[in-house]
Amino acid sequence: MPAGNPPRVVLVETADALPGLLPFQAWDALATADEILLRARDVHPSAPHLYAAGLDLVELEPASLDRADLDLTRPGAPEDRRLAKALVARALDGATPVYLLGPDDAGLAPALAGMAAQHDLEIELVFLAPSPEGTEVLRLIEVMRRLRDPEDGCPWDLQQDHRTLVGYLLEETYELVEAIEDGGDIDLAEELGDVLLQVVFHARVAQDRGAFGIDEVARGIADKLVRRHPHVFADGDAATAEDVQANWDQLKAEEKARTGPFEGVPDAMAGLMLLETLQRKAAKRGFRAPVPPQPPVDAVRALLATDDPQRAVEDLLTVVVAVARELDLDPEAAARAAARRYRTRAEQVFALAAERDLDLARADAATLASLWEEAAAAS
Numbered sequence: 001m002p003a004g005n006p007p008r009v010v011l012v013e014t015a016d017a018l019p020g021l022l023p024f025q026a027w028d029a030l031a032t033a034d035e036i037l038l039r040a041r042d043v044h045p046s047a048p049h050l051y052a053a054g055l056d057l058v059e060l061e062p063a064s065l066d067r068a069d070l071d072l073t074r075p076g077a078p079e080d081r082r083l084a085k086a087l088v089a090r091a092l093d094g095a096t097p098v099y100l101l102g103p104d105d106a107g108l109a110p111a112l113a114g115m116a117a118q119h120d121l122e123i124e125l126v127f128l129a130p131s132p133e134g135t136e137v138l139r140l141i142e143v144m145r146r147l148r149d150p151e152d153g154c155p156w157d158l159q160q161d162h163r164t165l166v167g168y169l170l171e172e173t174y175e176l177v178e179a180i181e182d183g184g185d186i187d188l189a190e191e192l193g194d195v196l197l198q199v200v201f202h203a204r205v206a207q208d209r210g211a212f213g214i215d216e217v218a219r220g221i222a223d224k225l226v227r228r229h230p231h232v233f234a235d236g237d238a239a240t241a242e243d244v245q246a247n248w249d250q251l252k253a254e255e256k257a258r259t260g261p262f263e264g265v266p267d268a269m270a271g272l273m274l275l276e277t278l279q280r281k282a283a284k285r286g287f288r289a290p291v292p293p294q295p296p297v298d299a300v301r302a303l304l305a306t307d308d309p310q311r312a313v314e315d316l317l318t319v320v321v322a323v324a325r326e327l328d329l330d331p332e333a334a335a336r337a338a339a340r341r342y343r344t345r346a347e348q349v350f351a352l353a354a355e356r357d358l359d360l361a362r363a364d365a366a367t368l369a370s371l372w373e374e375a376a377a378a379s
Contacts, residue, residue, distance in 0.1 A: 007091035008122040010098040011109060015128055017139035019045035026126045030055055033098035039083065044102045060086055060099065076111025084111040088119055140196070141214055144204045161205055169198045227251065249284065261285045261350060262343055271335025278339055282346045286361030287353075287368065341379075348375035 010033070012026045022030075030036055030050065037060040038044050047057055062082035076084065090097040101108065109125065116123055147157040176191040200214060207213035228251050230236025231244065238244045258264060261281050269277065282288070306312045324331040349371045353360050360368070 006122050009087045009091050010124045012126045013128045014046045016045050017135045020049035023129050038100040075114045076107045080107035080111040144200050271332045275339040344379045345375045
């Protein structure tokens with residue numbers, strides 16, 4: 001320390017989630033330091049990165065506290081004050097100690113500040129740059145890596161595989177849906193985190209068996225979003241949300257080389273959702289299954305002709321489930337069976353239309369009804 005300059009201590013801030021990401025000022029302070037001090041070398045997240053950069057790290061030996069130092073009105077816990085006192089002693093001896101703040105050092109700066117005035121001490125704090133968005137996702141990935149560590153990880157987490165995790169994924173997804181419907185942001189954030197955990201967990205399981213990792217998962221979906229939004233990332237054109245959906249469907253069909261209307265629709269979907277998905281995809285190809293004019297259907301239509309169609313549909317589904325229970329039938333299984341039957345019949349309609357060079361989107365109701373009945377007879 002040059003003569004006439006006050007004693008000085010340099011504290012370098014680090015981040016657990018991005019332990020190797022330090023600003024230029026931090027690297028400059030570390031590279032020019034006589035020695036880099038820290039609380040514990042073995043557990044500091046930045047230590048491996050600094051070792052890789054050729055820097056030596058020295059654990060700071062805490063100083064002993066005298067009676068005055070034990071004043072409870074002073075800031076910092078006793079252990080923080082012991083480290084702060086050791087830094088002050090080095091600075092007063094003429095050195096400029098550079099200390100690498102770590103996860104356990106939240107109380108060190110206040111403790112050091114409490115001693116600064118007494119010794120005319122300057123404290124230089126080298127701050128981190130603002131963390132980029134997504135930093136905590138990296139922390140989650142690191143937490144999962146620790147949990148799956150074969151030597152000192154968690155026995156339960158190590159025991160899991162893709163199949164054993166399926167039930168948790170479904171449960172967390174349903175809880176997320178409930179949080180969305182309830183409209184509470186606190187619960188929504190928590191349930192989104194639980195679903196995110198499932199993604200990170202599955203990616204880690206895959207990485208442990210040498211298949212792929214979270215980077216491949218993230219890269220795959222990011223690349224897909226870029227490809228399927230050419231109106232944003234390239235010179236594509238889409239003026240409306242409907243244009244975007246049409247482009248998406250076309251690009252998806254080209255990428256997947258799918259020709260059938262229902263390829264890629266998983267049979268494992270919930271029954272009502274599966275049935276709705278199949279009908280929606282058929283409608284995109286121009287086909288809507290005709291509703292036969294039968295008395296029960298007329299009664300249902302009358303029921304739905306209300307000012308509150310949402311409530312009417314809810315009541316109708318409640319009645320359908322009650323009837324199924326009365327007949328000792330599983331309504332979910334019935335919905336899935338109906339979806340499978342619809343898929344077979346609709347595929348036959350598309351095949352018949354292709355054979356006869358019919359444009360289903362332009363066909364009249366009588367033609368659609370005839371095709372539907374013919375498909376029923378064939379299937």
